[in-house]
Amino acid sequence: MLSRQALQKLSKGTLQVIVDNSTARENVSRIANSLGWEIDIEERSEGEIRLLLTK
Amino acid sequence: MSTVLRLLTSRWGPIITGLIIGVLAPLLVKWGNPGNMGICMACFARDIAGALGLHNAGVVQYIRPEIIGGLLGSFVAALVFREFRPRTGSAPLVRFLLGMFAMFGALVFLGCPWRAYLRLSGGDLNAVFGVLGLIAGIGIGIVFLKTGYSLGRNRPAPKALGWIMPAVMILLLVFLLVEPQFGRDAAGSPAGPVFFSEKGPGAMYAPIAVSLAVGLVIGFLAQRSRFCTVGAIRDTILLRDNHLLNGVLALIVAAFVTNLILGQFNPGFNGQPVAHTDGLWNFGGMVLAGLAFTLAGGCPGRQLFLAGEGDGDAAMFFAGMLVGGGFAHTFSIASSPAGVAAFGPATIIIGLVVCIVIGLTMRTASE
Numbered sequence: 001m002l003s004r005q006a007l008q009k010l011s012k013g014t015l016q017v018i019v020d021n022s023t024a025r026e027n028v029s030r031i032a033n034s035l036g037w038e039i040d041i042e043e044r045s046e047g048e049i050r051l052l053l054t055k
Numbered sequence: 056m057s058t059v060l061r062l063l064t065s066r067w068g069p070i071i072t073g074l075i076i077g078v079l080a081p082l083l084v085k086w087g088n089p090g091n092m093g094i095c096m097a098c099f100a101r102d103i104a105g106a107l108g109l110h111n112a113g114v115v116q117y118i119r120p121e122i123i124g125g126l127l128g129s130f131v132a133a134l135v136f137r138e139f140r141p142r143t144g145s146a147p148l149v150r151f152l153l154g155m156f157a158m159f160g161a162l163v164f165l166g167c168p169w170r171a172y173l174r175l176s177g178g179d180l181n182a183v184f185g186v187l188g189l190i191a192g193i194g195i196g197i198v199f200l201k202t203g204y205s206l207g208r209n210r211p212a213p214k215a216l217g218w219i220m221p222a223v224m225i226l227l228l229v230f231l232l233v234e235p236q237f238g239r240d241a242a243g244s245p246a247g248p249v250f251f252s253e254k255g256p257g258a259m260y261a262p263i264a265v266s267l268a269v270g271l272v273i274g275f276l277a278q279r280s281r282f283c284t285v286g287a288i289r290d291t292i293l294l295r296d297n298h299l300l301n302g303v304l305a306l307i308v309a310a311f312v313t314n315l316i317l318g319q320f321n322p323g324f325n326g327q328p329v330a331h332t333d334g335l336w337n338f339g340g341m342v343l344a345g346l347a348f349t350l351a352g353g354c355p356g357r358q359l360f361l362a363g364e365g366d367g368d369a370a371m372f373f374a375g376m377l378v379g380g381g382f383a384h385t386f387s388i389a390s391s392p393a394g395v396a397a398f399g400p401a402t403i404i405i406g407l408v409v410c411i412v413i414g415l416t417m418r419t420a421s422e
Contacts (some may be wrong), residue, residue: 020208022138023281026064031294 017051025049060279068280069287069302075276077309079269080173083121085317086261090328091177093310094121094273095170096355097161097344098329100373101380101389102257103227108247109381112389114255118231120263122359123224124270129278129363130221131271136279141217143367146206149413150368153351154358154375155382156406160343162380162389163336163399164188165329167355168284168348171341172303174330176310178322181330181337188338192345193288199350199414200293206352207419209368217365220373231263256329277360285345285354329392336395336403343406350414 015037019025029039032053040052063071080093092098098115105116133139161167164185166174171189174182230249237246252258260266276282280302287299314320324332331337348354351372353361358376361369383389387396 021140026281030296030298034296 013055015053017053019049019051022049025051028053063276063279066298066301068276069282069299070305072273072276072280072282073302073305074309076169076273076282077176077306077311078313079273080169080306081177081310081313081317081319083261083266083269084319086265087259088261088266089256089259090319091174091179092166092170092256092329093173094269094356095166095173096122096359097158097167097376097380098165098170098256100158100355100376101162101383104377104380105252105257105384106230106250107377108250109378110384111250112384113250113257114252115257115384116250116252117257117260118227118249118251119260120228120231120266121270121273123228123231124267124272125274125277125356125359126220126224126363128271128274128276129360130274132275132278133364138278139217139365141212141214141365141367142209143212143216144207145209145368146417147368147371149206149417150351150372151375151378152409153347153413154372155379156409157344157347157351157355157372158376158379159383159388159402159406160192160340160345160347161355162383163340163395163403164344165331165340165390167344168341169354169356172284172307173310174327176307176320177314177327178320179327179330180322180324181327181332181334184334184337185341188341189285189345190288191338192342192347193285193349194292195342195411196346196349196414197289197293200289203418204350204414205419206350206368206417209366212365212367216367219367220362220370228267274360274363277356278364281357282360283353283357285348286352286357288345289349331390331392331394333390333395336390336400339400339403340390343403343410346407346410346414350410350417 017028028051032039037053037055042050044050083093099119099122102115102117102119106118171182171185240246282302284303287303290296291300358369358372362373387398388402
């Protein structure tokens with residue numbers, strides 16, 4: 001939800017989103033995808049996933 | 056096999072899950088479950104509440120293996136795919152309350168969102184009011200989500216916490232199979248501690264092994280695909296994302312076709328199984344349920360499957376549903392096929408006020 005608001009405010013650039021579970025990873029990826037962002041996923045320590053969104 | 060498993064986490068996941076639920080639910084009715092009640096999280100939680108003596112409505116007492124299977128199926132899927140992550144701490148008491156009020160709303164309508172869709176696909180037109188109410192309730196919830204409502208984040212918990220709900224489900228399964236009895240009271244009625252209906256919907260059930268197996272399959276699929284009957288509508292309105300909605304539509308279509316084939320499709324308002332024809336409160340009940348589910352983050356099925364993954368907050372929601380299922384009958388809130396009960400409408404109003412207060416007041420505290 002917050003990620004989408006952030007993505008809609010930015011017309012382009014880079015946004016880093018840190019999520020703590022795979023459901024959130026899928027949700028954020030899906031939203032970013034539908035808004036036309038490139039996604040780079042990095043699994044960090046246990047229970048933390050970093051999504052790098054660029055456009 | 057691995058392709059199918061990968062499909063489950065794609066956009067096809069909810070559709071596959073919805074199709075399979077849509078076929079299995081009417082089959083469960085064919086095999087013995089009450090009409091249009093192949094799967095109903097609210098009705099089944101209420102039946103379990105009755106079986107455990109939390110209410111004494113003699114016609115709705117049974118330990119439903121679909122619930123046991125659903126949670127355990129999700130538990131297994133989470134373990135296999137390394138998503139078993141015990142966690143808690145996101146306003147559990149509020150979630151308990153939301154579970155209770157969601158249950159009151161659902162039992163005034165006579166069904167959770169799953170059953171609302173299943174009733175629709177069986178031709179029960181009263182469910183139209185229920186589904187409209189559900190959409191309205193979710194719409195109200197979205198207003199709160201947009202204005203900063205949040206129950207806060209959870210925290211990782213010790214592994215043992217995540218094993219509590221699976222253990223409870225195993226215990227329920229033992230109760231179901233052993234049927235412990237402490238003899239009879241002076242009037243000759245069973246004294247419990249576990250009660251099973253001798254007539255009514257609670258005495259209608261598919262064979263235990265079948266119900267359990269269906270529950271396991273659905274729990275497994277739904278854990279993988281994040282199938283959610285409330286998230287479906289929420290995401291469509293809020294995010295213009297219809298991937299969960301496709302799952303619900305698949306469920307309705309599959310259940311409709313299966314009902315047609317089995318001769319279980321009977322369109323109309325009157326004489327529908329375990330339903331009443333009071334349109335206003337069919338609507339009102341689901342407004343409350345839809346709002347409470349949205350504030351809690353998902354439909355009762357999703358809560359059950361999250362509890363299976365180790366989410367202690369979802370487990371609290373489910374506990375609230377069980378206790379609510381008890382109160383709904385002892386306080387004369389739950390409807391019956393004869394119509395709404397004495398305190399059903401008043402409880403809906405109170406529930407809406409409570410949920411709106413929760414929606415307005417629960418904000419993420421700054422740390």
